[in-house]
Amino acid sequence: MIQRVSFGLLASLAQTIYAQSNFTVTSTAPAGAGSPLPAFISYSIEFAFFPNFAGSKPYIRVGGNTQDYALYNASLPYAVNGTINPAKSVDYPTTVYIGPSYFESYSTWPGVKYSHGFNLGLGGNNSAGWKTLLDTIPLACKALEGGKLLMWEYGNEPDLFSTSAQGPVRPSTWNEATYVSQWLNGSRTIKAGVASACPNLASYGFMAPSFAGVNNHLKPITAWNDGLDVDKDIELFSSHNYIGGATQPGVTLQGTLMNHNQTVASVGAQVNVANALNSSGVPFILGETNSLYNEGAPGLSNAYGAALWNIDFALYCASKNIHRVHFHTGLSFRYGAWQPETTSAAPKGTKAPYYGNLATAAFLSNLSAPNTHTTISNIPLSSQFESAYAAYVNSTLKRIMIINMHQYNYTVNGTSSVRNPVARPVRNFTITIPSSATPQHGYALPSVATLRALHANGSDAITGITYDGYSYNYELNNGLPVRLTNVTVGKTVSVTGGKLVVPVEDSGAVMVDFGA
Numbered sequence: 001m002i003q004r005v006s007f008g009l010l011a012s013l014a015q016t017i018y019a020q021s022n023f024t025v026t027s028t029a030p031a032g033a034g035s036p037l038p039a040f041i042s043y044s045i046e047f048a049f050f051p052n053f054a055g056s057k058p059y060i061r062v063g064g065n066t067q068d069y070a071l072y073n074a075s076l077p078y079a080v081n082g083t084i085n086p087a088k089s090v091d092y093p094t095t096v097y098i099g100p101s102y103f104e105s106y107s108t109w110p111g112v113k114y115s116h117g118f119n120l121g122l123g124g125n126n127s128a129g130w131k132t133l134l135d136t137i138p139l140a141c142k143a144l145e146g147g148k149l150l151m152w153e154y155g156n157e158p159d160l161f162s163t164s165a166q167g168p169v170r171p172s173t174w175n176e177a178t179y180v181s182q183w184l185n186g187s188r189t190i191k192a193g194v195a196s197a198c199p200n201l202a203s204y205g206f207m208a209p210s211f212a213g214v215n216n217h218l219k220p221i222t223a224w225n226d227g228l229d230v231d232k233d234i235e236l237f238s239s240h241n242y243i244g245g246a247t248q249p250g251v252t253l254q255g256t257l258m259n260h261n262q263t264v265a266s267v268g269a270q271v272n273v274a275n276a277l278n279s280s281g282v283p284f285i286l287g288e289t290n291s292l293y294n295e296g297a298p299g300l301s302n303a304y305g306a307a308l309w310n311i312d313f314a315l316y317c318a319s320k321n322i323h324r325v326h327f328h329t330g331l332s333f334r335y336g337a338w339q340p341e342t343t344s345a346a347p348k349g350t351k352a353p354y355y356g357n358l359a360t361a362a363f364l365s366n367l368s369a370p371n372t373h374t375t376i377s378n379i380p381l382s383s384q385f386e387s388a389y390a391a392y393v394n395s396t397l398k399r400i401m402i403i404n405m406h407q408y409n410y411t412v413n414g415t416s417s418v419r420n421p422v423a424r425p426v427r428n429f430t431i432t433i434p435s436s437a438t439p440q441h442g443y444a445l446p447s448v449a450t451l452r453a454l455h456a457n458g459s460d461a462i463t464g465i466t467y468d469g470y471s472y473n474y475e476l477n478n479g480l481p482v483r484l485t486n487v488t489v490g491k492t493v494s495v496t497g498g499k500l501v502v503p504v505e506d507s508g509a510v511m512v513d514f515g516a
Contacts, residue, residue, distance in 0.1 A: 068121025
């Protein structure tokens with residue numbers, strides 16, 4: 001007999017229970033659960049496009065490739081003069097001049113903290129670049145006074161300086177020792193300049209080394225051992241990570257993004273470096289990350305499937321003590337969470353990946369709440385297309401996230417205008433929560449849990465996405481949340497004998513909320 005359920009979805013959608021999955025979640029935090037930092041979900045904005053953007057209150061890294069192209073022009077009457085060279089990149093300028101008004105952008109968002117990226121690519125071996133560094137230190141620090149500064153960054157992806165597809169800025173002999181020498185020279189100059197122009201910011205340090213990966217021309221552990229932190233001013237060890245490339249052969253939603261095994265392998269390489277550097281005591285973060293490098297691929301990075309991917313990716317990072325992730329974006333980038341203004345390439349609006357960031361932030365809840373410590377644990381499942389995570393507050397289970405990445409396209413093959421005639425499957429996840437440890441914390445699981453669903457019509461959808469019944473589409477209320485009356489919310493499930501059954505549609509995610 002086919003059982004049909006309606007769960008957190010458009011009321012008219014009938015679905016088939018397709019399969020059963022079972023897993024166990026401990027009621028108290030397991031040893032080794034990850035500890036995310038406040039503002040765990042943050043953003044990295046391409047340096048040249050920073051003046052174009054507006055947004056919420058994560059931490060904002062202002063950097064990227066154009067950080068190392070930017071030269072200062074004191075007479076420029078506007079923020080950025082960028083020239084795109086299609087032979088190098090069609091997505092961002094590779095000749096960049098910034099003017100004094102560039103730094104006014106740091107006053108756009110009240111309450112937001114920023115890291116500012118200085119130019120090492122040209123600044124480390126070029127007189128014009130060095131002059132830009134000296135000229136912009138006081139401008140940047142003055143703009144970031146009043147509680148806006150998070151930390152500094154000097155150079156973006158210097159491990160690619162001698163091999164960059166956009167044009168090398170260092171010789172083939174470029175090595176870790178030379179990089180460390182140039183970085184120390186520049187970082188000491190930055191600190192001295194800040195101490196002179198903005199004495200109240202003199203104690204702020206850096207995120208570094210901001211390498212593109214862990215196995216490029218320069219190696220992060222070698223650079224660290226060569227004395228990168230000899231001055232003890234690196235506050236966050238920052239690395240960059242992408243699951244794959246926008247034009248790599250064989251990249252697909254199901255095989256590349258909506259695939260837990262791919263995420264585990266990709267993040268695992270970063271975790272190996274983090275573990276090797278653990279004795280330093282410097283927290284490890286991803287200062288720049290997203291789905292597919294080279295600004296993402298249409299139909300993949302901007303689809304709802306990428307939102308499911310970024311939940312899985314972010315929470316797996318959190319569970320492995322990668323303490324913060326900055327999702328990178330830029331004007332008209334395919335993987336961006338939102339587009340701040342209309343261009344010839346993309347309209348202004350909220351994009352699918354934003355909803356994944358939103359669901360993750362809701363799951364993590366308030367990481368800055370007083371007298372609370374949140375930890376995240378990955379729950380191993382048998383399918384590479386499924387993942388689950390548990391959130392513990394002060395060691396007590398509070399929430400579970402289930403991500404069902406089995407692909408269901410709204411259209412035939414995900415590429416046509418013909419609607420998929422196949423009913424969308426639903427999988428029941430039976431969760432067992434042993435109760436043996438809860439009494440000692442004076443806490444028992446409630447008898448009912450609330451389910452909060454992330455939903456779209458299919459993994460290929462780029463619009464029509466909701467989280468817990470709310471849309472953040474720009475067209476509805478300028479990106480502010482709008483409750484949709486045609487989406488069912490408030491679904492609950494019973495917790496009986498430490499067991500509960502949670503239905504999750506293919507290409508869907510559900511948070512199980514046990515309450516405060």
